[in-house]
Amino acid sequence: xxxxxxxxxxxxxxxxxxxxxxxxxxxxxxxxxxxxxxxxxxxxxxxxxxxxxxxxxxxxxxxxxxxxxxxxxxxxxxxxxxxxxxxxxxxxxxxxxxxxxxxxxxxxxxxxxxxxxxxxxxxxxxxxxxxxxxxxxxxxxxxxxxxxxxxxxxxxxxxxxxxxxxxxxxxxxxxxxxxxxxxxxxxxxxxxxxxxxxxxxxxxxxxxxxxxxxxxxxxxxxxxxxxxxxxxxxxxxxxxxxxxxxxxxxxxxxxxxxxxxxxxxxxxxxxxxxxxxxxxxxxxxxxxxxxxxxxxxxxxxxxxxxxxxxxxxxxxxxxxxxxxxxxxxxxxxxxxxxxxxxxxx
Numbered sequence: 001x002x003x004x005x006x007x008x009x010x011x012x013x014x015x016x017x018x019x020x021x022x023x024x025x026x027x028x029x030x031x032x033x034x035x036x037x038x039x040x041x042x043x044x045x046x047x048x049x050x051x052x053x054x055x056x057x058x059x060x061x062x063x064x065x066x067x068x069x070x071x072x073x074x075x076x077x078x079x080x081x082x083x084x085x086x087x088x089x090x091x092x093x094x095x096x097x098x099x100x101x102x103x104x105x106x107x108x109x110x111x112x113x114x115x116x117x118x119x120x121x122x123x124x125x126x127x128x129x130x131x132x133x134x135x136x137x138x139x140x141x142x143x144x145x146x147x148x149x150x151x152x153x154x155x156x157x158x159x160x161x162x163x164x165x166x167x168x169x170x171x172x173x174x175x176x177x178x179x180x181x182x183x184x185x186x187x188x189x190x191x192x193x194x195x196x197x198x199x200x201x202x203x204x205x206x207x208x209x210x211x212x213x214x215x216x217x218x219x220x221x222x223x224x225x226x227x228x229x230x231x232x233x234x235x236x237x238x239x240x241x242x243x244x245x246x247x248x249x250x251x252x253x254x255x256x257x258x259x260x261x262x263x264x265x266x267x268x269x270x271x272x273x274x275x276x277x278x279x280x281x282x283x284x285x286x287x288x289x290x291x292x293x294x295x296x297x298x299x300x301x302x303x304x305x306x307x308x309x310x311x312x313x314x315x316x317x318x319x320x321x322x323x324x325x326x327x328x329x330x331x332x333x334x335x336x337x338x339x340x341x342x343x344x345x
Contacts (some may be wrong), residue, residue: 001201002275002283004297005323008041016264016304017181023309025080027065029055030217035067037083039115040308043323047083051076055186057098057112061121064195066105068098075107087124091117101141104161109136109148111180116148118164128164137176138183139341140193143167143207147185147193151178156195156205156212168206174198177224182265186226188248194234202227202236202251216251218244230269231288238267239313243276245290255290267306272327277305277315284328298322 016083018029026038033053038044052069058064066079073093079088095117096110096170103121108114112135139146142158145170149156150176159170167256177184178197184196191207192213200222204215216236222244223237236244242258261278270277273287279297286292299317303318306314313324 001326002285002294002298003325004298005041005325007323008038008043008321010320013319014303014321015054015318017057018055019304019306019314019316019321020060021306021308021314022060023165025060026308026314026321027058027060028316031320035065035078035083036174037080038321039310040323041313046081049078049083049085049129054247059098059100063104064102064121068095068107068131075105075119075124077105077121089117089119089124089126090153096137097138098226099141099187101146101161106134106161107145109134109139111135116164118161122157126252127162130164130311137179137185140183140185142187142193143191145207149176149185149195151176151299154197158207165285168207170210172197172203172212173214173266174201174203175284177222179224179226179324183226184224186229188227188229190235196222196224196226196236200245202234203240203331204251216246220244220256228266230267230274237263241278243267257286257290259284259292259295264302264305268305268313270311275305275313275326277302279303281317283315283324298324306318 020027031111033050036048051067053071056068063080065080067076073091075089075091092114094113095108099106100132105119105121108116115130117129135150136148138147145161153176154172156170157166174197186194188194193205197203200218202216205212206213221239223239225237228235229249234248245254264277275285281302283296285294295343301318302308302315304316311326315322
């Protein structure tokens with residue numbers, strides 16, 4: 001059963017880049033310039049600080065919260081418990097992408113507007129930077145560094161987080177997909193990464209074996225987005241909405257899910273299946289075999305869906321943040337259920 005626990009007005013249009021969630025923290029951007037920490041259970045305010053307008057990214061890293069606003073080229077590092085500013089660093093205008101690996105914060109490379117800059121997480125000191133502007137998909141922490149690659153290119157590199165030097169490089173079977181805001185790379189296990197490339201393919205890189213191969217191929221065009229992982233399966237967002245679902249070990253197709261609406265990332269696990277959201281404000285509860293067991297309208301629009309713990313979810317809606325619980329419930333009538341390899345919910 002899908003239920004709304006609490007709702008908080010944002011006094012602005014919600015943005016996916018302005019929400020960060022862990023099991024004990026909810027950080028959201030609201031009221032044009034404020035970053036707010038909320039108690040996940042009650043929605044009460046823990047701290048409320050100014051950070052600037054419409055953040056390009058908000059990231060929780062250990063006991064720190066990092067943010068990049070659009071109106072001022074500055075990277076801010078806040079104490080997660082109090083909101084106190086620990087340090088800030090000037091960065092080039094139009095800096096996008098914000099990723100943390102161990103004690104290093106990597107910024108830049110979005111659309112090729114800026115060089116890469118690496119900062120010490122504890123102090124904010126600049127560790128290294130590239131001389132030239134670099135275009136890369138959203139980097140992903142990997143091993144001792146970051147995986148980076150240019151959209152529509154077949155070359156992917158692992159760079160050292162300490163100095164930015166190249167550690168390894170691979171050639172993909174097809175060019176990397178181009179996602180302007182989100183990721184096209186997902187970590188699928190220790191040293192194992194899955195990358196969206198071409199129109200329908202998913203490539204696999206295993207760092208220890210220094211190998212790359214095509215892992216899965218869909219029967220329909222896929223969105224330029226990283227595979228999502230839930231209920232022990234890989235959910236590949238399709239270009240026109242819905243998902244191709246494959247086995248996470250060998251890439252074998254299991255079924256397709258199509259609810260007839262464009263879905264937003266991401267699929268989140270619940271105690272008895274998964275939950276997905278559509279842009280139209282609908283939530284869909286799916287059983288572990290892809291059957292649709294419940295659909296519920298909770299808002300006029302949903303821009304992002306995140307999970308903090310089992311059955312504890314948060315949705316950025318048109319002008320508010322929703323706390324949602326998804327409790328175990330029996331499937332609805334047979335007419336609302338689907339089965340089969342190519343199911344339509």
